[in-house]
Amino acid sequence: MAVDLLLGLQWGDEGKGKIVDVLTRDYDIIARFQGGPNAGHTLEFDGIKHVLRTIPSGIFHKKAMNVIGNGVVIDPVVFVKELEGLDQFDIDYKAKLIISRKAHLILPTHRLLDAASEASKGKAKIGSTLKGIGPTYMDKTGRNGMRIGDLELDSWKEKYRHLADKHEAMISFYNVDIQYDLEEMEVEFFDAVERLKELTFIDSEEYLNEAIKAGKTILAEGAQGSLLDIDFGTYPFVTSSNTTAAGACTGLGIAPNKVKEVFGIFKAYTTRVGSGPFPTELFDEVGAEMAKVGHEFGAVTGRPRRCGWLDLVALKYACQVNGVTQLNMMKGDVLSGFDSLQVCTAYEYKGKTITHFPYNIEPENVTPIYTEFPCWKEDLTKMTSADQLPKELNEYIDFLEKELEVPIKIVSVGPDRTQTILR
Ligand code: GDP
Ligand code: IMO
Ligand code: MG
Numbered sequence: 001m002a003v004d005l006l007l008g009l010q011w012g013d014e015g016k017g018k019i020v021d022v023l024t025r026d027y028d029i030i031a032r033f034q035g036g037p038n039a040g041h042t043l044e045f046d047g048i049k050h051v052l053r054t055i056p057s058g059i060f061h062k063k064a065m066n067v068i069g070n071g072v073v074i075d076p077v078v079f080v081k082e083l084e085g086l087d088q089f090d091i092d093y094k095a096k097l098i099i100s101r102k103a104h105l106i107l108p109t110h111r112l113l114d115a116a117s118e119a120s121k122g123k124a125k126i127g128s129t130l131k132g133i134g135p136t137y138m139d140k141t142g143r144n145g146m147r148i149g150d151l152e153l154d155s156w157k158e159k160y161r162h163l164a165d166k167h168e169a170m171i172s173f174y175n176v177d178i179q180y181d182l183e184e185m186e187v188e189f190f191d192a193v194e195r196l197k198e199l200t201f202i203d204s205e206e207y208l209n210e211a212i213k214a215g216k217t218i219l220a221e222g223a224q225g226s227l228l229d230i231d232f233g234t235y236p237f238v239t240s241s242n243t244t245a246a247g248a249c250t251g252l253g254i255a256p257n258k259v260k261e262v263f264g265i266f267k268a269y270t271t272r273v274g275s276g277p278f279p280t281e282l283f284d285e286v287g288a289e290m291a292k293v294g295h296e297f298g299a300v301t302g303r304p305r306r307c308g309w310l311d312l313v314a315l316k317y318a319c320q321v322n323g324v325t326q327l328n329m330m331k332g333d334v335l336s337g338f339d340s341l342q343v344c345t346a347y348e349y350k351g352k353t354i355t356h357f358p359y360n361i362e363p364e365n366v367t368p369i370y371t372e373f374p375c376w377k378e379d380l381t382k383m384t385s386a387d388q389l390p391k392e393l394n395e396y397i398d399f400l401e402k403e404l405e406v407p408i409k410i411v412s413v414g415p416d417r418t419q420t421i422l423r
Contacts, residue, residue, distance in 0.1 A: 002211075003218045004261040005248045008225030009318035011272040013298070013305065014265040015330035015412055017041025020057035020221045022410075022420050023263075028216040029065045030058030031208065033251030034241040035223030036073035036106060036136070038129040040299025045417040051299050054079050056221050059091060067204050069220075070102035071241065071251020073136045074148065075111075076192035083195070093199070100204035101149030107160065108185035109167030110135040116174035126237055127274025129300050137240035139163070148201050151193060205253025212258055220248040226318035227272075234361060237276025245322040264324035264406070266315055268332040268396075271305040273298045277361045279368045280308035280344045294334040309342045309370065312403050317357035319404050328410035329400070332393060333380040333419075341375045341396065344368035345403065373399070380413040386423045397423075 006023070008014040021043040024030055037053040043060065044050070052059070054074055056066040068074065086093055110132030117134065118125045128134060139145035146163060150156045164182070171178060208218060224243040227233045232244055241247060249256050269290055272278045281287070287307040290296065296305035318324070335341060346355045348367040358366070376390040383389060389397075389411065397408050411421045 003254055003258045005220045005245055005259060006263040007222035007322055009264045009266045009315055010225045010270055011227045012225040013271060014267055016265050017043050017052060017057040019265055019328055022417055023219060024058040024061045024064050027064055027219040029067060029211055029218045030056040030221055031067040031069050031218055031252055032056045032072050032221050033069045033248045034071040036133055037075050037078040037131045038133045039223035042299050044415045053082050055082055066097045068099045068103055069204055069252040070100040073104045073106050075106035076196045077188055080192040080195045098200045098202050099148055101201045103148045104136055104140045105146045106132040106136045107164055108189050109164045112171055112180055113167055116171045116176050116178050119176040120174045134240045151197055208252055208254055220252060232321050234276045261326060262322055262324045263326050263328055264319060264322060265328045267330045268335055270308045270311055271296050273303050273305045278306055278308060279361055279366045280311045281306050282308045294331055309344055311344045313347055313355060313357055316404055319406055324406050327406050327408040329408050330412040333413045335375055336379055337377055338375040341373040342370040345371050383413055386421055
């Protein structure tokens with residue numbers, strides 16, 4: 001068995017990019033299995049910060065191959081900008097990055113449809129990153145989409161035209177004021193497609209299963225987080241893919257019995273960007289302090305992230321749905337010096353105390369019940385080994401491990417690669 005999964009357990013931005021980069025030394029292949037340029041995965045090393053969108057977070061390592069799986073949706077325009085960002089770092093991405101023929105393409109009109117759909121929703125909008133994710137997955141499941149493999153056909157532009165024309169008619173159906181110049185967008189898109197075609201397209205399920213047979217090790221990199229999963233997240237305020245463990249099987253063509261470890265990543269507190277319920281959200285100066293110290297601004301949209309206490313009801317649910325075998329706790333350094341910590345261990349739900357994640361978690365249904373902890377005062381960011389961690393932090397970790405019944409194996413104490421403590 002040679003495949004491990006790494007997944008976000010909250011509403012995204014847990015620090016997946018950082019940990020994939022740290023773990024890549026132990027793997028032959030890093031494979032993204034879902035999502036698209038709605039993701040922003042941040043890596044920091046040698047004083048430089050990199051934000052990856054569609055490209056797997058193993059790309060900076062000499063040895064590893066990076067696969068964009070069939071479950072991913074690719075916008076050639078964003079993708080080419082990402083490649084250009086790598087140019088200055090002397091990365092041989094033509095040799096180290098390969099793309100599934102079955103991955104779907106985000107067209108310019110998918111982005112426009114996303115904008116039109118959101119505009120039509122008014123206050124009920126999802127808070128989408130407006131990267132065209134929802135409309136692209138709709139075309140995939142509606143069996144109308146275009147795939148990377150289509151770009152190998154001479155007739156791909158006819159297929160494109162047909163779909164884009166249909167999208168334009170749909171945009172007018174929304175009857176909202178969306179200004180755009182499709183011809184201009186298409187020039188950029190067609191140019192980007194030509195650059196994209198310089199990369200290698202493969203039957204990635206074949207490639208990955210052959211690699212497994214040959215004894216190679218694979219780390220599957222998730223995007224978003226479990227609470228944004230299309231089935232198990234806070235629907236409809238979710239993304240349009242399965243961000244949970246099963247999504248790695250369908251998004252890569254790997255059978256469930258090939259999966260070994262499932263690494264679940266969570267922040268020592270909680271954040272969310274975009275709309276939707278968030279039971280432990282803080283609207284006071286404590287939440288503002290988390291946002292300030294944690295630099296909680298979206299890596300893709302720059303929007304401020306909403307902040308709140310750790311929610312163990314939600315985290316337990318995510319561990320269960322994913323079969324998490326090891327936890328990684330991120331950003332504990334952000335909480336240093338807080339007066340005290342609160343952890344939500346149950347919800348008061350329609351007059352009852354519950355410990356499972358219910359169907360409705362809107363504020364009118366759910367009031368979090370908290371357990372209070374003393375907070376550590378020490379600066380964690382220079383610590384390098386588990387024996388340096390303060391007593392209060394160890395107590396916090398012990399409590400979480402007991403509640404979640406999963407060991408916390410990595411404690412991250414800063415954004416840099418080196419600020420990573422193994423337990
Ligand atoms: P991802 O989408 O899960 O890869 O996470 P993002 O990159 O969107 O957001 C995580 C942010 O936290 C990035 O700015 C990281 O550089 C930063 N980060 C990751 N781990 C830590 C940590 O342990 N402490 C601090 N202070 N920042 C961290
Ligand atoms: P990473 O991989 C945080 C959120 C959006 C919005 C909802 C739907 O960096 O953790 P979409 O663009 O998918 O239609 O948006 O999901 N969202 C994310 N939030 N991190 C992400 O990715 C996200 N990708 C989407 O803010 O609420
Ligand atoms: Mg992110």
